[in-house]
Amino acid sequence: MAPGTATMTAGPARAVRTSLSITDNRTGRTYEIPVEDGTIRAMDLRQIKESPDDFGLMTYDPAFMNTASCRSRITFIDGDKGILRYRGYPIEQLARHSSYLEVALLILSGQLPTRAAYDDWLFNVTHHTLVHENIKEFISGFRYDAHPMGTLLATVGALSTFYPESKQVHDPLVRHHQVCRLIAKIPTLAAFAYRHSMGLPYVHPDNDLSYCGNFLQMMFKIGAYQVNPVLERALEVLFILHADHEQNCSTSAMRSVGSSGADPYCAAAGAIGALYGPLHGGANEAVLRMLREIGSKDRVPAFVKDVKESGGEVRLMGFGHRVYKNYDPRARIIKEMADLVFTVTGRNPLLDIALELERIALEDDYFLSRKLYPNVDFYSGLIYQAMGFPVEMFPVLFAIPRMTGWLAQWEEMLEDADQKIARPRQVYLGAGARDFVPMDRRPVQEK
Numbered sequence: 001m002a003p004g005t006a007t008m009t010a011g012p013a014r015a016v017r018t019s020l021s022i023t024d025n026r027t028g029r030t031y032e033i034p035v036e037d038g039t040i041r042a043m044d045l046r047q048i049k050e051s052p053d054d055f056g057l058m059t060y061d062p063a064f065m066n067t068a069s070c071r072s073r074i075t076f077i078d079g080d081k082g083i084l085r086y087r088g089y090p091i092e093q094l095a096r097h098s099s100y101l102e103v104a105l106l107i108l109s110g111q112l113p114t115r116a117a118y119d120d121w122l123f124n125v126t127h128h129t130l131v132h133e134n135i136k137e138f139i140s141g142f143r144y145d146a147h148p149m150g151t152l153l154a155t156v157g158a159l160s161t162f163y164p165e166s167k168q169v170h171d172p173l174v175r176h177h178q179v180c181r182l183i184a185k186i187p188t189l190a191a192f193a194y195r196h197s198m199g200l201p202y203v204h205p206d207n208d209l210s211y212c213g214n215f216l217q218m219m220f221k222i223g224a225y226q227v228n229p230v231l232e233r234a235l236e237v238l239f240i241l242h243a244d245h246e247q248n249c250s251t252s253a254m255r256s257v258g259s260s261g262a263d264p265y266c267a268a269a270g271a272i273g274a275l276y277g278p279l280h281g282g283a284n285e286a287v288l289r290m291l292r293e294i295g296s297k298d299r300v301p302a303f304v305k306d307v308k309e310s311g312g313e314v315r316l317m318g319f320g321h322r323v324y325k326n327y328d329p330r331a332r333i334i335k336e337m338a339d340l341v342f343t344v345t346g347r348n349p350l351l352d353i354a355l356e357l358e359r360i361a362l363e364d365d366y367f368l369s370r371k372l373y374p375n376v377d378f379y380s381g382l383i384y385q386a387m388g389f390p391v392e393m394f395p396v397l398f399a400i401p402r403m404t405g406w407l408a409q410w411e412e413m414l415e416d417a418d419q420k421i422a423r424p425r426q427v428y429l430g431a432g433a434r435d436f437v438p439m440d441r442r443p444v445q446e447k
């Protein structure tokens with residue numbers, strides 16, 4: 001049987017290991033649906049009808065809790081075991097031995113690069129870091145205190161108008177140019193967005209510095225500025241950890257917008273919008289706010305009690321994950337990184353509250369029974385704050401490295417013959433057909 005085709009059988013289905021037998025109790029008919037890679041195709045359910053004019057069976061899956069929207073070869077997560085791998089390589093090894101740009105090329109190309117391929121990539125990214133002077137004028141139109149994530153979203157989207165050839169999304173060479181541009185320019189746009197919000201003059205990219213070193217100087221340089229190698233490496237590791245995370249909310253937005261054939265700047269602007277939300281990229285900002293509100297270690301038990309008694313309204317930010325039902329492996333690496341960063345910056349006083357929160361939560365059945373463990377955001381905000389980044393920059397610091405994942409997933413989507421424009425179905429529960437009533441004849445509605 002060709003993959004993805006289903007057959008209806010008159011009697012009980014012959015159970016084979018690669019299929020699922022479904023009996024429709026409304027009609028008594030049995031269907032044999034192929035099982036491929038642990039999934040059935042939702043379209044195979046469409047043939048299951050109560051009557052010939054029935055639309056056919058659909059699945060109802062709000063928030064995509066159990067629906068695979070694509071086949072991917074980029075990132076593997078085992079949420080129960082706490083495993084994360086990019087292209088097969090464990091995140092721990094990449095964080096220890098690699099650089100962000102090497103990991104970016106690995107994620108985009110599928111292979112650890114040769115020296116020549118890496119040098120070529122490095123040269124390309126380094127020489128695309130400048131942005132058109134018009135971008136500065138564009139940014140100056142934002143209010144003096146504009147949130148840098150809003151400015152970033154708008155400027156990334158605006159790049160679409162600077163590179164109209166980017167609309168040729170099915171040309172791999174054109175795509176490659178936009179990938180280089182977006183990865184190279186996003187730190188510049190991010191730093192400009194920050195400096196605008198602070199009323200500071202922009203600092204141009206320095207091509208003699210590393211990707212992260214250059215970003216740090218564009219952010220913080222006022223007069224002489226020396227990049228601290230410990231902080232530079234810490235940022236490198238944080239960028240590696242955030243580079244991709246398979247089909248999360250913002251990546252799904254990237255794929256979804258891109259599926260209409262929109263250019264990557266528009267699709268990435270959509271992804272940045274998704275990342276901006278407090279349940280996604282805004283969570284580490286919320287963690288810091290929460291730690292500040294708690295205020296001291298001795299108030300941790302009372303806060304945990306509030307969380308448990310709130311019926312889900314008060315959340316322990318930086319805890320829990322849709323996929324990880326174990327310690328997020330990224331959180332473990334970040335926790336180790338915090339000690340290193342604090343040797344340079346001094347200890348962040350909120351760390352003690354965070355450690356106490358983690359200790360108490362991980363002894364409490366409320367969190368254990370729901371498999372709520374620290375996620376990537378629990379400690380990252382503490383490091384970013386110690387490094388001098390204001391909380392408004394936290395989602396921006398997430399968006400910079402995630403650009404790699406978004407672009408890799410976008411390209412994979414475009415090259416996947418199974419993909420079409422993303423367009424979910426709905427279960428309509430609204431009013432049936434009714435006739436228009438002129439305004440003066442409509443009944444008065446009670447408030």
Ligand code: ACO
Pocket residue numbers: 278279280281283307311312313314315316317318319320321322323370372375376377
């Ligand atoms: N604190 C307290 N309770 C929680 C938390 C939390 N952080 N997260 C989930 N729960 C509880 C829910 O109230 C629910 O309890 P119930 O079964 O009694 O109703 C149960 O755990 C399941 O929670 P869901 O909301 O169904 O889990 P979901 O997978 O939809 O949510 C999410 C995942 C959004 C990450 C959630 O855990 C959360 O809000 N965490 C805090 C925000 C956060 O840290 N986000 C960053 C995620 S990582 C990232 O985006 C990079």
